[in-house]
Amino acid sequence: MKRAVRYVVFYSALFGLWTLLAELKIWPPYLFPTPWGVGEALYAGFQDHTYWIAIRVSMQRVLIGYGISVVLGMVLGLGVASNKFLEETIGGLLVSLQSLPSICWWPLALLWFGLSQKAILFVVIMGSLLSVTLAMEDGRKQMPKIFGQAGRNLGARGFKLFWYVLLPASLPFMVSGLKQGWAFAWRSLITAEMLYLSLGLGQVLMMGRDLNDMSAVIAVMILIIAIGYLVDGIVFKGMERHLQNKWGLTPAT
């Protein structure tokens, strides 16, 4: 209740301040639009299906890219966590690669794949793969050893051991890493789409700039934030809650 009140107060204050500044016309309206202007741009964008298409294209890309990242990252992370040699070699390399912003892969991707979907996917994968790998490695290491022993003892081997025991046992320890991977994937995608005009939210955002349409620019920014927030709030929060219920862990608040 109290939290809801705080939310309402904060966001109405923010909204009020925005309206006030816009109405005062300190900056010209084409640089600082009113909230209604942005609202109209959003409505228009959905009305003529531009935004629907853009959202669909972007979501498709990010889901494919992130999906590949998760699968690859789990394999890599598991390898790194269970093999001393891999840990010392690949593990170290991965950590050092983390300092490289994912968009730095863009020129390389362009040269390898040309101006294509593949290049965008590559950047998305490179953006999130490291987080997922490190999350899996961490989860595998933090997971109580006894689960692995119990699994083997009950006859689980190889892939079955991984799928039915090691993976579910390490999930609670890797949710935050998966979440971070998602955030990186989403950011990498939008950045790549801004550099390569091919539908998608990033392109619509750049289109707003090209048309000097500030309301549209802000409208798309709000969309990008909203989608990122929704996925985080629905998918990952839901996953966390689900795991906490099953494992009997108390939510960290």
Add this chain to the structure above:
Amino acid sequence: MSTYVRKLPGHFPIPVDPGDDPRFPVVSATATGRAGPVAVDRPVRAVSPEISKVGLSDLCLSYRTQNGERLLALDHINLQVRTGEFVCVVGPSGCGKSTLLHLIAGLHPQTSGQILIDGKPVQGPGTDRIMIFQEHALFPWLTVGQNVEFGMKMKGIPKAERKEKTSHYLRLVHLAKFEKSYIHQLSGGMRQRVAIARALATEPDVLLMDEPFAALDAQTRDLLHDELERIWSETGRTILFVTHNVREAVRLGDRVVLLTFRPGRVKNGFPVELPRPRHLEDPNVARAAREILDELRDEINRSLEAEYNDGVKPRIEPRVAGGSRV
């Protein structure tokens, strides 16, 4: 020498047919006035490795410590366990008794020697030997029912059969109502009962129990002793039960095997010839436990000396701790 405990391992009656109730092999004539299960005369056969359910011969385990020294954890362990026998292994902490179970479970390779199940050498884990760990080791992401089902699922048993057996074994440990619960919703004693059900559900020949009741309160443990004894007599499994609690060992075992402290060697074996069902508080159990404890005391003192700094020599003295639970 007491009438309750025979010190030399060797000739005990061997059940020819495990289904023929091997549970109550001998009743000591003078044991108690209480009417226990009736002793039945059986043909006596010498224990030979061929017929042992579990046979350990010259089993050794050594490993390298962090400062590069080679430590001998288990030293030429020889032990034969008959089908349907309930053997308790006791020893001071650090004697390698848990490690011994891990080796038998195939979770860890031995350095030398052999582990035979029905005369066949053990190679890695197998569902013929299921371990019940000290911490319950149930899977928190699965329900109670799914936990019990797990081993059968890994074996590829069809779903209908799995369901049927799951409810059968949950009924056996009196947890049928909790099939859909998650592990964290259960008490410590209930969790260990689920662990027992999960182990039994894969229908192993041998149950390996690693101090399964050590973390439980006294009442719960008493209750689980009764349940385990009942389940054992109903299912006829062979049980190897590791504990540091001598009284518990005497309460449960057909035989108590004593390990020495570092390196772990078999120091002695004590057949327990008290009628079942037994009780932890039974004076005969206490007396038998004290005899074993007298032998164990030296080993405990050695382990305490190793744990404490030089100069300090903590000791437990004869008869001081002997009467109470240790």
